[in-house]
Amino acid sequence: MLSKEVSDNDSTDVNAAVATPVAEKQPVLSRPILKRFAINVASLFSVQVANMLLPLLTVPYVVRIIGPERLGLLNFSQAYVAYFTLLINYGFETASLRSIAANRSDKAHVNRIFSEVIAGKAVLWVLSTLIFGTLSYFVAEFREHLVLHICTYLMCIGTVLFPVWLYQAMEDLGRVAIFNLVVKVIFSLSVFLLIRKPEDYIYQNLSISIAQIVVSVIAFKVALSRFNLTFTWPTLQQFVNRFREDSTLFFSSVMITLYAGSTVFLLGLLSNPYDVGIFSAGTRLETLSRSFVSMALNQAFFPIVASAFGTGREEGLRIVRTTFFPLALLMILMSAGLWIVAPWFIDLLYGSKFHDAILVLRIVSLLPIMIGISNLLGLHTMLNLRMDKAFFRITAIGSVVGLALNTMLIDRMGYVGAAYAWVAAEAYITLSMYIYLRNKGVEVINLSYLKEAVTFSKTRLTTLFK
Known part of the structure; x- marks a missing residue:
């Protein structure tokens, strides 16, 4: 079933990863690991509940004051700053998470x-x-909205300091849940006080920026104390090695952002603030819903898989x-x-002025299925098998497809075209990952595994609650 070897520079990495001796590890998915996983998921789920409930208080208040056009400007500014966030994150977070999760008992390694x-x-x-x-x-x-962009850009300070990847690798996501909850509460309260x-x-x-900075500083200090870390400035050679090792993941992130994160930015450039506001309103619930899986499950699950x-x-x-x-079933229901x-x-949440956003939401409602599966195929399988280059190629081609579709469809259909372009790009990415893995002899999706999945899930749940 898995006899076909991985080629294309991937086989060497995979064999090296598998050949690395692992000393005195707990059995994978033992009761302590499952219990820690359940606690992490429950903690992050509470954050997602807050993410769902707090907007019910703030969004109706804000959008009825500022309207679709200004909502579009806010989201356009966030999309603009997202490119700088991408540059700052580089490929550090995924690569460091993967490395620390596999060697978390090595304190010197974690500190470095x-x-x-x-x-x-x-x-x-x-x-x-x-x-x-x-x-x-x-x-x-x-320059026309320079003050707004500066206000948005300040959140990049939090991007530098918030070591969410470290908490994730150490499977201590309960604290991340608390930090994120604090951000949401501070932001929600400030909205009522400041926007009149x-x-x-x-x-x-x-x-948002100020709340993120405050919580990031706290999270940074807690991490130093809890994990007994000491920050030391790296040598030039360490810098070079780190940037070189993580470069493939960085360019993969660039490609993903180009097709998934550039829609709002392109709408702002090729269309008008109203279209940006309608698209942002239509995609908000889908993003919040999907973040439950990407945060509560992916962040808690990735260290276990690694x-x-x-x-x-x-x-x-x-x-x-x-x-x-079980993931596919959850995504279909969502x-x-x-x-x-x-x-x-x-x-x-938005009122009659945003009625056009209903169609956008129904179009992007397909995204949880595709992104959930592509995360499992790409993030959890390809990256852990060290198929980084193939992952990059697939996302690179997908980003070109997404950009081309966005350019064509936004011009003809506005925000509706942007929604269709996003769904089409994600469908291409998911299908390409599946075909690549299958060609390499890696069968992830097969009905023959269904019975095993049911039995496995029952056994693990019994282990957890025993």
Whole structure:
């Protein structure tokens, strides 16, 4: 079934990863590991509940004051700054998470990775700030809303300091849940205090930035104490090695952002603020719903899968295969729920001015299914098998497809075209990952694993609650 070897520079990495001896590890998915996983998921689920409930208080209040156009400006500014966040993050977070999760008992290793990542982000923040200042001042489209963009850009300081990847690798996500909850509460309270008239709309992004900075500083200090870390500035050679090792993941992230994160940015450039506002409103519930899986499950699950692949290739693949069917079922139910509640949700949160967003939400309701499966195939399988280059190629081609579709469809259909382009790009990515893995002899999705998945899930749940 898995006899076909991985080629294309992937086989060497996979064999090296599997051959690495792992000393005195707990059995994969033992009761303590499952219990820690359940606690992490429950903690992050509570954050997602807060993410769902707090907007029910703030969004109706804000959008009825500022309207679709100013909401579009806020989201356009966030999309603009997201490129600098991408540069600052580089490929550090995924690579460091993968490395620490497999060697978390090695304190010297953890401390070295932590210092390299924080220092690397700090250097890239300086570079980003120079680029941001130049573009924002000299490009007329950005200079027109310079104050808004500065307010949004401040959140990049939090990007440097918040070591969510470290908490994730150490499977201590309960604290991340608390930190994120604090951000949401601070932001929600500040919205009611600061936004009183349409011209106050810039305070929306400013309050997000300040809340993120405060919580990131706290999270950074807690990490130093809890994990007994000491920050030391890396040597030049360590810098070079870190940037070189993580470069493939960085360019993969660039490609993903180009097709998934550029839609709002392209709408702002090729269309108008109204279209941006309608698209942002229509995609909000889908993003919140999907974040439950990407945060509560992916962040809690990835270290376990990485540890399983560290034990052996077959053990890692078994975890992925038996996870597919419950994940797919969850995503199908989520997509169906989004399609059903679209009219009610848009009318309740945004009002009659945003009625056009209902169609957008129904189109993007397909995304949880595709992104959930592509995360399992790409993030959990390809990256843990060290198929980084193939992952990059697939996302690179997908980003080209997404950009081309966005350019064509936005011009013809506005925000509706943007929604269709996003769904089409994600469908291409998911299908390509499946075909690539299958051609390499890696069967992740197969009905023959369904019975094993059911039995496996029952056994693990019994182990957990015994």
